[in-house]
Amino acid sequence: MNPLLELSDVGIEFPTPKGPFCALQNVNLKIKKGEFISLIGHSGCGKSTVLNIVAGLYQATQGGVVLSGKEVNEPGPERAVVFQNHSLLPWLTAYQNVELAVKRVFKGQKSKAEMREWIEHNLELVHMSHAMHKRPDEISGGMKQRVGIARALSMEPQVLLMDEPFGALDALTRAHLQDSLMEIQKDLNNTVIMITHDVDEAVLLSDRIVMMTNGPSATIGEIMDVELERPRNRIQLADDPQYNKYRQQVLSFLYEKQRKPDTDAPAKKAADSDDSNEEKVDKKTGEVA
């Protein structure tokens, strides 16, 4: 079967005053329809860059991305993104935020009533029907992220891109959302690429885990298939030897093979928590933290 999404020899260079900075190179990945892929790696390793290239927000300077036979060179709703910081428009209610996307994607295809139903259906999928008409500043962080997911799902994307969707949430909320996501995934069977820092999250949710090496010139280090049966239950899995083996494998990649040369474990933890800021700085200066 042909892959739905193919990244072939993707690389990107950012121009800096000190000459071009190569952030990524030789990224090759084939993703089948309905697969759930996690990208994991240290901060600044270019995971977000990979996602942004697939989203079309960045242009690869080398190689390219092909989605169902068409090359990707601009952003579009068939590659909906769930952003780390929810990115809801603060002046619109949850309903209106989803509506904006639905109106854009299904203009001329759905009637007003159908659109309404579709918006409500998507908010129901993420259990947000009760707060449909609240604005982002009136709901919690987890709820905002749910609405963000509803908005992305409502575009019926061919690939759903998630940029550390639960990174900014507390552990309990995160677990809730992971369960919700698995539930939705069971019904819709979307093709998903998710960036994460969280080893448990990656093993729990993914069909395959793509581990990235450290930058500069980051690339894919290892790819691991996760052959745990679905539906997965986090409590049962906690005792599962297979699950723990997968976990151990990812941890050993991150902390033994790809351990950052100049950082020790506690500093690494701190760096992890404000990963997004750090990466932003990286792109500006072209330097690796």
Add this chain to the structure above:
Amino acid sequence: MTTALSNIAWISPFVSIAKGEDVSGNIQTIIKTIGLPLAGLLVFLMIWQAAASNINTSLGQFPGPGDVVTQTKGLLSEHFTEREKAEAFYERQEKRNAARVKQDPTYVPKIRDYTGKPTYIDQIGTSLVTVLSGFVLASLIAIPFGIVIGLSANLYSAFNPVIQIFKPVSPLAWLPIVTMVVSALYVSDDPMVPKSFVTSMITVMLCCLWPTVINTAVGVASIPKDLVNVSQVLRLSYMEHVRKIVLPSSIPMVFTGLRLSLGIAWMVLIAAEMLAQNPGLGKFVWDEFQNGSSDSLGRIMVAVITIGLIGFLLDRVMLMIQRKVSWDKSAATR
């Protein structure tokens, strides 16, 4: 009704006391919200009175609070007598016309306008109309311009020097040029509005453009990258992007600019009216100064206080509009 009342900060404690809630706490709130400002005002009036009695000018003693009250009453009664005169004038005219029509049914009656001098209240009206025209004109130019240069870093860099150079220019410097240009271009036998009005309005416009331009541009340029990404993923067109993302997102900053602009517009207006002889508050102050009677300083002082009060009210009105329009309620608190 009670909910509407309790929304006004200084009324709400009275409402709670009337309901019998937390009396001592509310009395403290009342002292804070009403007592302190009143005390400040009282101290100011005392200092003013003391200072006034020690300053002697060629037009007599400097007006204290008492003189201002007297002059205010005088200006108001002048206004009412003038209104009565005008009414009487029109009444006489009507009677005369009716009589003439009776005599000669083919006569088409003419109504002549009353040409008495504008009163203080009329002058306030003229000033308000002028400042609002100038401000609206400035906003109509400044907001779209601000959005366009805010969306493009290159355009912003290109126009920034021009903006920075024109921003600090005093209205007094613009006025002679504006006067000449208006005289040259605004020629008509039956002008809709007087030249002095156009000159004042354009001067106000030129001076109060800049804060709105700058704040709008900064507001537009600082839209979170995430929201821009959302717009890109949805493939919104340029116009849709402006309408759905840019405008709402920058509304709080636009209002900050508008409020600054309106404040400047009101300050500039007085100077512009003085020189352009637009019959508003500025001309009133100038005429009183030239007049040089023993009442003049008192009347000018009335104008000073009126200008201050109206400026304050204009800002409050803008704040109210901002609260109605903007989604970001937290930005509209002061």
